[in-house]
Amino acid sequence: MTDLPDSRAIATFLDMLAAERGAAGNTLAAYGRDLTGASEALDGRLASATTTDLEMLFAGWSELAASSIARKRSALRRFFGFLLAEGIRPDNPALALASVKPGRPLPKTLSVAEVDRLLATLDEDMAANPGPQAIRLKALMELLYGSGLRATELVSLPRNAIRPPQPFAIVTGKGNKERMIPLSPAALSAVEAQLELVPKDSRWLFPSGKTHLTRVRLYQLVKALAARTGIDPARISPHVLRHAFATHMLANGADLRALQTLLGHADISTTEIYTHVDAGRLVSTVTRLHPLSED
Structure with a gap:
């Protein structure tokens, strides 16, 4: 599209906004x-x-407030509109992005059976080609679904954040707040395999080039796994797996306050949205406990 470095393109755009x-x-x-x-x-x-x-960028921003997402969309549309007007590129890819709608939509999620299929595909991949890429993806997926990490938290995990055999990790989330997350035996085993591939002097658990794996690359890996599994890639993202973790935890009796801590939500109202997702559990609870249900 264009060879213009991002730093120069952004600076030129901001200069235009200020001057014109x-x-x-x-x-x-x-x-x-x-x-x-x-x-x-x-x-x-x-x-x-x-x-x-x-679209991958916006998938990673799905937890932000609607006002923040709207501002980011506006910035991107105006930025690419400027590049188009200046003849730097022939189109504005941000025009196709849907507008933010008011209110908080219910989160997309997956069934337990669908997650089981994803993990089964991972095991098949490992059996067919137990190389570094398969080992890394196994660790990423086990942490996404097993611990409910945000994509940014996952890809930027320090190498020393998880120290087997300790069954927990220390994660730095939004606002630089630290929290402890438990690790399932499967996640711990997958991380142990990943650690064997990462140099001991590496800063990151999932290094890539001079830094760590990007959220966009994680998004692509999850989509590709879904396609291999036979699940529509449009239905899945790293954030959907985080939602699946939360929904399935609630379905199995997790306390809402405990789930708030695990997810790193500052306000429990953010966590409460999952109570609207698990409608099946609510119906079951009413049927089991309401006096009139005995008739």
């Missing part, structure tokens, strides 16, 4: 942060990004 549009300092700072963050998530390929790339 008289944008306020706060607006320029917010747009600058949004565009720089998007560039980092795409490994410096924002200026040449496709609509698919941008």
